[in-house]
């Protein structure tokens with residue numbers, strides 16, 4: 001379990017069993033605010049507005065959202081409409097489609113009266129499985145960090161990561177961070193270069209929050225600093241998460257990941273992608289077919305944070321229009337290996 005206050009998970013069913021409890025990640029690191037989602041619309045808003053985010057978390061939240069929709073109306077029409085509505089909250093993370101399909105396959109053959117309970121149970125199971133998958137990813141990646149430590153016993157291992165693929169992005173442990181947490185807990189000295197990850201700063205706000213709370217040494221850096229650090233020999237490996245890996249091994253992840261992969265390739269730094277099977281999309285042949293989410297330009301042109309007087313303020317960073325693609329695609333040729341629950345794989349999907 002990674003430090004998560006009174007809970008051991010980033011999402012769980014509410015105590016009355018009728019909703020989902022999540023962290024409102026927009027308030028982190030300034031406030032740890034838990035919120036209860038009580039209907040499908042609340043789950044859709046939480047995903048679309050990124051109260052909660054990260055591929056496995058998007059899938060888990062949508063699964064509970066579908067269960068809540070069926071609790072209100074378990075008809076076939078409701079099932080189809082709710083699945084479609086939740087599916088269109090965010091286009092890129094394949095876990096969203098996977099989780100909705102899992103719940104739909106579970107409840108479809110059932111009489112309407114049994115659907116809500118079965119949907120909630122399947123959502124619970126998706127969360128339980130995600131914890132085990134991420135822990136296993138941690139075990140797989142731990143050996144890589146043990147090997148790096150054996151090669152450099154006299155100094156910390158320096159890992160660069162992009163965005164947040166931590167326990168906040170999953171139900172627990174994270175994907176990219178899971179090996180880091182396990183290595184740190186085993187006593188291997190690890191230091192993490194944390195890409196701030198503009199424009200929503202998931203690295204500076206969320207990954208830094210996680211690592212700080214777990215006592216893992218880390219340094220926040222500008223997104224554009226990683227290439228220099230690699231050129232200077234200050235990065236032993238890059239480990240990132242992903243929102244979708246296609247049949248040929250292409251990796252869709254937060255915007256800026258591809259540039260890190262290019263810098264890693266140019267400096268002979270191993271570039272690892274951590275993912276559970278729920279993020280592998282065998283149905284999409286290659287990365288050019290992945291829908292890339294375009295988010296509002298205001299995420300780029302405005303900055304929100306504490307004003308210092310206890311209030312949260314927003315400032316404008318430019319008067320000009322902005323384009324804001326939220327993801328990019330790293331070709332499989334730039335990936336050293338995939339860290340999965342089945343081990344570290346040179347190729348994926350075979």
Ligand SMILES: CSC[C@H]1O[C@H](OP(=O)(O)O)[C@H](O)[C@@H]1O
Pocket residue numbers: 053054055056162163164165166169170174175176202240241242243253254255326
């Ligand atoms: C373990 S999935 C983490 C993945 O999701 C993030 O995207 P977002 O914050 O927009 O949901 C980012 O791509 C992370 O690598």
